[in-house]
Amino acid sequence: MWPLYAAGFTTAFGAHGIAASLGGRAQGAVTSLLVLGGLLALYDAAEVLLKPLFGTLADRVGARPVLLGGLVAFAVASALYVVADSPGWLWAARLGQGAAASAFSPSASALVTRLNPAAEHGRAFGSYGFYKSIGYTLGPLLGGVLVWAGGLRLLFAVLAVLGATVAAWAALAVPVVPPLPKARQTVLDLARRLADPAFLAPTSALAAATAALSVGVGFLPVSGRAAGLGTVATGAAVSVLAGCAAVVQPRAGRALDDGRLTTRTGLAAGLLLTAVGLACAMLPGLTGILIAAALTGIGTGLITPLGFAALAASTPVERLGQTMGAAELGRELGDAGGPLLVAGVASLTTLTYGFGALAAVVGAGAVAALAHRRR
Numbered sequence: 001m002w003p004l005y006a007a008g009f010t011t012a013f014g015a016h017g018i019a020a021s022l023g024g025r026a027q028g029a030v031t032s033l034l035v036l037g038g039l040l041a042l043y044d045a046a047e048v049l050l051k052p053l054f055g056t057l058a059d060r061v062g063a064r065p066v067l068l069g070g071l072v073a074f075a076v077a078s079a080l081y082v083v084a085d086s087p088g089w090l091w092a093a094r095l096g097q098g099a100a101a102s103a104f105s106p107s108a109s110a111l112v113t114r115l116n117p118a119a120e121h122g123r124a125f126g127s128y129g130f131y132k133s134i135g136y137t138l139g140p141l142l143g144g145v146l147v148w149a150g151g152l153r154l155l156f157a158v159l160a161v162l163g164a165t166v167a168a169w170a171a172l173a174v175p176v177v178p179p180l181p182k183a184r185q186t187v188l189d190l191a192r193r194l195a196d197p198a199f200l201a202p203t204s205a206l207a208a209a210t211a212a213l214s215v216g217v218g219f220l221p222v223s224g225r226a227a228g229l230g231t232v233a234t235g236a237a238v239s240v241l242a243g244c245a246a247v248v249q250p251r252a253g254r255a256l257d258d259g260r261l262t263t264r265t266g267l268a269a270g271l272l273l274t275a276v277g278l279a280c281a282m283l284p285g286l287t288g289i290l291i292a293a294a295l296t297g298i299g300t301g302l303i304t305p306l307g308f309a310a311l312a313a314s315t316p317v318e319r320l321g322q323t324m325g326a327a328e329l330g331r332e333l334g335d336a337g338g339p340l341l342v343a344g345v346a347s348l349t350t351l352t353y354g355f356g357a358l359a360a361v362v363g364a365g366a367v368a369a370l371a372h373r374r375r
Contacts, residue, residue, distance in 0.1 A: 001115065001124065003170035005131040007071060007108040010166050011101045012135025014074070014159050015043060016217075017143030018094070018152075042091065046098030047105075048332045055106040055325020062179045063107040063114065063321055068167055070103025075163030081156045093156065100163075106325040113312040113320050114177045119257060121312050126253020126305040133246035133301075136213075137239060198314035199323065201369070202307035203330040205267045208362045209300040209307070210331040211338025212274045215358055216241045216296050218339055220281065220289055223351060227285050237286075237293045244297025245304070253305040263313075266306040268369035274299030275363035281355040292355075 058066040077096025081089050109128070116124040146155040220237050255261035277295030280288055308327070315323040338358055346354035 001112070001127070003166060003173050004067075004108045004111055004115075005128055006166045006169060007067065007104050008128050008132040009135040010071070010074065010159075010162055011105050012132040013139045013142075013162070014078075014097060014101070014135075016136050016139030017146075017155060017159070018043075018097075018139075042094050043098035043101075044332055044336055046095055047102045048329060048336075050099055050102035051106055051328040051332070052322070052325040054103040055110070055321040055323070055328070057103075058107045058110055058321030058325075059179060059319055062177060063110040064170075064174055064177055066321075067104045067107040067111065067174070068171055070100045070105075070107065071163050071167035071170060073103065074100035075160045075167060076100075078156045078160035078163060082153050082160060085153055090152075097159075106321060106328050109308060109324040109328070110320040111174065111177060112308075113324075114317070115175070118313065121309040122253035122256030122305055123250070124253070125308040125312075126250040129249040129253075129301075129304045129308075130246050133242055133249065136217075137242040137246065140238075196314075199311065199326075202263070202267065202310040203327045204365060205271060205303045205369070206307040206327060207330045207334030207337075208271060208365050209274065209303040209334070211334035211341075211358065212278060212296050212362060213241070213245070213300050214335045215278070215338045215342050215355070216281075216293060219342055219351060219354070220293060223281060223355075224286070224289055226351070227289075229286055229289075237289045240290060241293035241297040244294050245301040248298050248301025249305050252302045253309070256306055256309055261306075263306050263310045264369065266302050267310075268366055270299045270302030270306070271362055271366035271369060272299070273302065275359045275366055278355050278359035278362060282352045282359075 054066055054070070074097055077093050077100055080096060081093035084093075109125075112124050112128050113121060143155055146158055150157075217238055220241070224237060252261065252266060256263065256266065273295050277292045277297075277299055279292075280295060281292035282288070283291070308324075311323055311327055312320065341361070342351070342354035342358050344354075345357040
């Protein structure tokens, strides 16, 4: 399992490490906010388009080769910019990293399911989410240090070594898991399965959690600056969010496996806590920001392992890659949709109302989950 945890760390560290550093010091390739936005969107766009395709491929040829191929491609794409070091190749490298992550991320999730008994899926996904959260937390911090020490090329060089190392580790340690025979599936069959509440409910919760995390990381520092807080205080708030999510995920997974928590109750509680956390972001000053970060982190930490465990439990084993790829697509849409909603409302009113709008959307999801639970 450790190479799979390392793969989760790699995609999180790479995504946030570069995203947080592109607009930093002495980045000649980033000449405007429009260019910065394009470079940030390129990675996510590749994931939105390709994750379902690679997930289906993992079902067809096996998750292990897709995992290894994605990690190797990630290392090659990262090395591309190290060698070329030009603005045009930065775009190519960023696109290559997003495409590669689209391959090894859903494959790693599918392997987490296949390599663990059903009774331990909560623990497995809790641990997997923990290491991804560590990657999200350390990415901006270590990425900033690396860029300060040696420029963007040094960060890409570290990512190339990281991708190659994890690929070699996975090749040695991850067992061969052959694809399973499966019945023929039509487009209508696929649409029916993806429209089933057993898929839609956890995927929607995962999308809401990702939207809240993205908004917290991107907009809580803006609130801090508006309140006159320094970068240390606002940076600490973001760290509280990621740290709470990392701490809660393994515990939520264990509670699910031990029968102390059900999927429906946990998802509803996670959505409710996340909504309350976003609402607290409307409060002025450091206290509101810290409470918002803590509650949002706890809520999303509940949702993530329970959502993936629910998907694994409701999916035929031979279709795991396809389901995980589709679920990852839902998360990416949340990752993009949350900030767009908050920014759109904030542009018409204020950021306070932007937080309130997302809190209302997530809260409606919690109400729907509770209502469905009572039926």
